[in-house]
Amino acid sequence: MNDAYARLKDRFARIATIGECSAMLGWDASAMMPPGGGAARGEQLAVLAGVSHAMLVAPEVAEDLSAAAAEGPWDEANLALMRRAHRRATAMSADLVEAMERANSACEKVWREARPQSNFAAVRPWLEDVVRLQREMASALASATGLSPYDALMDAYQPGIAAADVEPVFAAYESFLKEALPRAEAIQAARPAPLQPQGPFPTEVQRALGRRLSERAGLDYEHARLDESAHPFCGGTPTDVRLTTRYTPDAFGQALLGILHETGHALYERGLPAPYARQPVGEAAGMAAHESQSLIIEMQAARSDAFLTWLGPELHAAFGGDAAAYSGANLGRLWRRVERGFIRTEADEITYPAHVILRFRLERALIAGDLSVADLPGAWAEGLHALLGITPPDDRRGCLQDIHWYDGNFGYFPSYTLGAMAAAQLMQAARAALPGMDGALGQGDFTPLLGWLRTSVHGKGSLLGFQDLMTAATGRPLDPSDFMDHLRARYLS
Amino acid sequence: MNDAYARLKDRFARIATIGECSAMLGWDASAMMPPGGGAARGEQLAVLAGVSHAMLVAPEVAEDLSAAAAEGPWDEANLALMRRAHRRATAMSADLVEAMERANSACEKVWREARPQSNFAAVRPWLEDVVRLQREMASALASATGLSPYDALMDAYQPGIAAADVEPVFAAYESFLKEALPRAEAIQAARPAPLQPQGPFPTEVQRALGRRLSERAGLDYEHARLDESAHPFCGGTPTDVRLTTRYTPDAFGQALLGILHETGHALYERGLPAPYARQPVGEAAGMAAHESQSLIIEMQAARSDAFLTWLGPELHAAFGGDAAAYSGANLGRLWRRVERGFIRTEADEITYPAHVILRFRLERALIAGDLSVADLPGAWAEGLHALLGITPPDDRRGCLQDIHWYDGNFGYFPSYTLGAMAAAQLMQAARAALPGMDGALGQGDFTPLLGWLRTSVHGKGSLLGFQDLMTAATGRPLDPSDFMDHLRARYLS
Numbered sequence: 001m002n003d004a005y006a007r008l009k010d011r012f013a014r015i016a017t018i019g020e021c022s023a024m025l026g027w028d029a030s031a032m033m034p035p036g037g038g039a040a041r042g043e044q045l046a047v048l049a050g051v052s053h054a055m056l057v058a059p060e061v062a063e064d065l066s067a068a069a070a071e072g073p074w075d076e077a078n079l080a081l082m083r084r085a086h087r088r089a090t091a092m093s094a095d096l097v098e099a100m101e102r103a104n105s106a107c108e109k110v111w112r113e114a115r116p117q118s119n120f121a122a123v124r125p126w127l128e129d130v131v132r133l134q135r136e137m138a139s140a141l142a143s144a145t146g147l148s149p150y151d152a153l154m155d156a157y158q159p160g161i162a163a164a165d166v167e168p169v170f171a172a173y174e175s176f177l178k179e180a181l182p183r184a185e186a187i188q189a190a191r192p193a194p195l196q197p198q199g200p201f202p203t204e205v206q207r208a209l210g211r212r213l214s215e216r217a218g219l220d221y222e223h224a225r226l227d228e229s230a231h232p233f234c235g236g237t238p239t240d241v242r243l244t245t246r247y248t249p250d251a252f253g254q255a256l257l258g259i260l261h262e263t264g265h266a267l268y269e270r271g272l273p274a275p276y277a278r279q280p281v282g283e284a285a286g287m288a289a290h291e292s293q294s295l296i297i298e299m300q301a302a303r304s305d306a307f308l309t310w311l312g313p314e315l316h317a318a319f320g321g322d323a324a325a326y327s328g329a330n331l332g333r334l335w336r337r338v339e340r341g342f343i344r345t346e347a348d349e350i351t352y353p354a355h356v357i358l359r360f361r362l363e364r365a366l367i368a369g370d371l372s373v374a375d376l377p378g379a380w381a382e383g384l385h386a387l388l389g390i391t392p393p394d395d396r397r398g399c400l401q402d403i404h405w406y407d408g409n410f411g412y413f414p415s416y417t418l419g420a421m422a423a424a425q426l427m428q429a430a431r432a433a434l435p436g437m438d439g440a441l442g443q444g445d446f447t448p449l450l451g452w453l454r455t456s457v458h459g460k461g462s463l464l465g466f467q468d469l470m471t472a473a474t475g476r477p478l479d480p481s482d483f484m485d486h487l488r489a490r491y492l493s
Numbered sequence: 494m495n496d497a498y499a500r501l502k503d504r505f506a507r508i509a510t511i512g513e514c515s516a517m518l519g520w521d522a523s524a525m526m527p528p529g530g531g532a533a534r535g536e537q538l539a540v541l542a543g544v545s546h547a548m549l550v551a552p553e554v555a556e557d558l559s560a561a562a563a564e565g566p567w568d569e570a571n572l573a574l575m576r577r578a579h580r581r582a583t584a585m586s587a588d589l590v591e592a593m594e595r596a597n598s599a600c601e602k603v604w605r606e607a608r609p610q611s612n613f614a615a616v617r618p619w620l621e622d623v624v625r626l627q628r629e630m631a632s633a634l635a636s637a638t639g640l641s642p643y644d645a646l647m648d649a650y651q652p653g654i655a656a657a658d659v660e661p662v663f664a665a666y667e668s669f670l671k672e673a674l675p676r677a678e679a680i681q682a683a684r685p686a687p688l689q690p691q692g693p694f695p696t697e698v699q700r701a702l703g704r705r706l707s708e709r710a711g712l713d714y715e716h717a718r719l720d721e722s723a724h725p726f727c728g729g730t731p732t733d734v735r736l737t738t739r740y741t742p743d744a745f746g747q748a749l750l751g752i753l754h755e756t757g758h759a760l761y762e763r764g765l766p767a768p769y770a771r772q773p774v775g776e777a778a779g780m781a782a783h784e785s786q787s788l789i790i791e792m793q794a795a796r797s798d799a800f801l802t803w804l805g806p807e808l809h810a811a812f813g814g815d816a817a818a819y820s821g822a823n824l825g826r827l828w829r830r831v832e833r834g835f836i837r838t839e840a841d842e843i844t845y846p847a848h849v850i851l852r853f854r855l856e857r858a859l860i861a862g863d864l865s866v867a868d869l870p871g872a873w874a875e876g877l878h879a880l881l882g883i884t885p886p887d888d889r890r891g892c893l894q895d896i897h898w899y900d901g902n903f904g905y906f907p908s909y910t911l912g913a914m915a916a917a918q919l920m921q922a923a924r925a926a927l928p929g930m931d932g933a934l935g936q937g938d939f940t941p942l943l944g945w946l947r948t949s950v951h952g953k954g955s956l957l958g959f960q961d962l963m964t965a966a967t968g969r970p971l972d973p974s975d976f977m978d979h980l981r982a983r984y985l986s
Contacts, residue, residue, distance in 0.1 A: 014540050014543075017537055017540040018541075018544070020533060020536075021514055021540075024537070025514060025517060025518075028517060028521065032525070032718065034714060034716055034733060035715055036713070036715040036716035036717075036733060037729075037730070037732055039732065040510075040730055040732045041733070043510050043513075044510055044514050044517070047511060047514075050507075051511070051544055220529070221527060222527055222528055223527055223529035224527055225525065237533055239529055239530055240527060240534070
């Protein structure tokens, strides 16, 4: 390790530490902050983003990057990721970075009021500001990276994956959906309707159970918290992960499965390679990789027949009532129900990708300048109808439902479906490698699966790109066929 | 306003914004963070302190300070405070600043374990590290400011107040105490013992009541939160204040009066002059001024006969039981009870200054090098015995009880007693200016008092030094005689 590389490691550690501060303040803004703190919080995040950006684009970084030499795969990958981060950061002025932070914070704040009122007009000028700055950023990044503007945005979330990679996968899925969705609906309609467990389901009981389930999945609360927020997420840092969920006393599925979903994210952060903490190579391998980890826990493991059979009696012991409603088979019918709906976060596994495909197309058009913010509600309604044959009755259940765009995240959405596909592929590989895995899940035991994920995914950090990570773990780059096979097995047989 | 001053205002606003981030992360560490997050949090605060320090000592600041010109009392005071901050910051190297942050975080963490175990030996090496760095800082600040090393530390908490100002005040109080304490005890012994309200006092009821009382005192929860921590405090920022308290189900006084105490701090922050937000002149006028605001609410207003007469029925309605235990007179006997005890935060108004005088002497000796950390437990026991005639049975109730030193705050303690004295003096002035003030408190109405404090103290920010602030508000600089008069009236008549 030469001096230039040592200096870079120190600098990137400091930049990552500032990122940790922002992550904590972001969690606080969603889970704790009183409404009156919003304006100051926006400034705080903007200043931290500016400081971090300045540290990344300082003249001595370019000099050190020229002179740096690293040995061995981890440090070589780390240096390459430093170069990538520097290239992206120098493409943007400090003014643009801070302006975006401010615009995003301001828009998100207005959106929080506008969404429940279904008032797109109220947030539209703020979103126009966000889109304008995103387009400016995309264009600056495109010049610096040689990517198209939208690909340059996508690359921030899942490095190395471009729209051209996603399009054929999404086209294939759209064809699959046209045939599979009516068939799944018909099969479901021919079966008895699931029994509805009878509430109330006290929040305190849900919270304690959610915590216990996440502990069974492998989460250690010496390094974690579980709280509530309107839009559940996993934030914080690798040694202090912050999960949130949402409780309603008349149902428990959303909160508990939501906790398991966020637990999947949290386990990834907790399992990142500690010797490379705060270095680019020690970070998660992108958002599609991250989503694969939440979905392998929530969708692949927790909704499996084996796990539901174990979970049922646990739920029954916690909530009481009719035991038949808590049989594994009934929970499967409840939690694997296919339904064409308006809300992405409530969608089943089959229709979920349709929501993502819609957003992918719309955000691409917004960034390209082919769609104006004013036309977004109409384009949303048309697009959803084309994909699922339904039209949202209002914008609350349409283009106002997700925080992403209002918080300045364009290019993120494809990661959800790439992650779902990766989760199916990784689960298939884990099952092949671990003959006892499903048996363990049937005992409520995630240990074999988690061990395999620790070795095959979490502990790798960003050593490999997404496709190389998939190849190392499963023998192939991302291939949607495992996901379709999974859906066929679960919904069409 | 010339360009240089405009640039300085912008820079100081950014520095203050980074301070807000640190304040929020500090609150989180005490009120929310899981234990495993401690090490990373220490790094986060250290990096922010380093960034902030670097922004303050950058070469262009010295240039701008030479060239800056400001007009009008507020901007003139602001520029003078900028020069003061720069002088203090340039006295310290970035390495020292970060080393202190790390040592303080590490020591505080060990102290959190050592205190309940009464294990001074466990934390001693960490405290030695903290003291060593504090002495290094004190010496560097002394060279830059012309103050003595200990005065240079005090000056960070209450600018313009030195040990030489405190010594005669404390000596006068020690004389007063020698005579007043036995008399107060004799008077108390001759009265009937207070009735003890019978619990349990559910935490939920205490929390709701505490919140309602702080609202009556003028706090707006659009800009505030109330949580729990082992060591109650008021943190956060002027638009997002974070209060904490501690609940025990077998008593309610500590939690409720603690909330009112922190509310006093919070109201000060909320009332600072918004046009100078994030500027030095827009900050509170030091820690003695701050403590005067918590104590004017907790000790002067909330423990007054007038307010207790209103509060009694409110408490009885919340907790039930024997109404006689909630009469104003009985609450007065309960909450104005004089008792020689070991714990500063549980001390009554008469003995509290003795705890402060002890710490003032010990920390001065530690900084001067006249006392070693190893000898601290013994010196503590001796010193407490000389002041109050009692000896702590263990270090948990001795030198381990307060967080301050273990978190690197030396020179802070005198502010508590200066604040108590200032509170009495301000209350006397408010009473003279507002003939209806006590009548309003008797209706649970803080509005007149708060209005006077907003104008006379909060809204002044740091426009005036502490003594000038007292003179403007009361006609005199700090004068302990109002405090002694208050104690005579409350305890000796």
